[in-house]
Amino acid sequence: MQTPEELEAALALKSIARNISLKSSLQQMPKVYSALWPAARRFVTGETRQDAIDTARTLAAQGYSTSLECIGENTATEQACQDAMSEFLALSQAIETASLAGSATLSLDLSHIGLSVSRELALENLQRLAQDTRARGISMMLGMEESEKIPAILEVYTQVAEQHQHMGITLQAHLYRTPDDLAMLLRLPGKIRLVKGAFQEPAERAMQRGEELNLRFLALAQKLVEAQHSLWLATHDQQLLQECERRGILSSPHTEVEMLYGVRSDLLKQTKQAGQQTRLYLPYGLEWYLYLCHRLAEYPPNIYRALADCVQPSRTEQIVNDYL
Structure with a gap:
């Protein structure tokens, strides 16, 4: 704490x-x-797409999976959203060209490609990107944003995820609404990335960091494992990971541990050496x-x-x- x-x-x-x-x-x-x-x-990883690709290639050679994302959110104009879409489509092609489709996931926030302009634009762009990545054999992961955006994000995601099983979504354990969101998302096949939650939220919407939040994180992870649903544990909390191991969450064939590039490299390396599936989130771009x-x-x-x-x-x- x-x-x-x-x-x-x-x-x-x-x-x-x-x-x-x-x-x-x-x-x-x-x-x-x-x-x-x-x-x-x-x-x-760098300011360019190639920086991220080069890093992903190096890590893939060592047995790590990766999630690549061009940093950005809350894009305010339709033209800026289309520019972001052009970058993500180019990233999709670059992942395929580098023969990383089997180990690299394309990650993004919905507000980067249209949600701050309109739900219709976000839906149109997400469908287009989902079609492109599916054709290339590349998985996708949608980030989660501030709580006021969640209803729109879930609405757009569910429409697209019903047609594209290679897409997953992030859930924040600290929000009081998350257990209900998880119950709904378990009806869809997409992976769930579980995080504690990084956004500043009102006290009536989210719990503080501490033991209560850790227990909520564990309960949500356990529910995913019991449902035999694909789970990404996105945390750098060593004690929490040790508890996940004690509870058998890490031993599930559907569980993967993801960490941010540059954070607790020692712990992720140790986790991989113990035989666990591991993944690194690799952001790039000028919006750092x-x-x-x-x-x-x-x-x-x-x-x-x-x-x-x-x-x-x-x-x-x-x-x-x-x-x-």
Whole structure:
């Protein structure tokens, strides 16, 4: 559980991440942008699609599966959504060309390709991307966003997932509504990625980090295993993973452990060496400001590491080697 000071820092970082004017100012200050990039590079494979593909290829050779995503969300215009779609279609093709279709999943947030404009646009674009990835033999994973978006996300997802079994979705254990959402989603074949939940939510909608949340996470995971449903355990909590192992959740053939690139590489490597199916989430792109703030908010002491990374950029040049 975070200390009061860490919780305050986390809330501040999440607020900073959502400050559009600050983000715009940062992007217009090349010296500041380049100074912060080494800190972001600890968690981001690079600024280009090829950076992510090269990292995925290296990791696949070591037996890791991967989830690739071009960072972005809350895209506000139809043209920007179409630009994002062009990138995801190019990513789909790049995964196939690199012979990674069997190990790499294409991941995205629905607000990146249209949900912030209209549900109709989001549905149209998700269907198009689902058709393209299915033709190439590439699985998809839809991210989950703030709670006010969830009804729209689930509506669009269910319409597409009924036709495309290669698509999965993320659920956040900290939301009080999640058990009901899981009961509904178990009727669909798509994988479920289970996370604790990273977004700042009102107290009436979500529980705080702590023992209660851990028990909720375990209960949801257990329900998925009992249903013999494909499950991605997306967590860096070593004690939680140990409890999952004790309860037989990890031994299920339908369970996979996923972690974020640059976070607890030692634990994921150890998990893979123990024979567990493992996966790394590999983000890339120019929109890394928000992503970096979220990573620091999850564990505020990482701010010290980020400062060190900025002063000594060589520290983050080859993060992928930590997994080899």
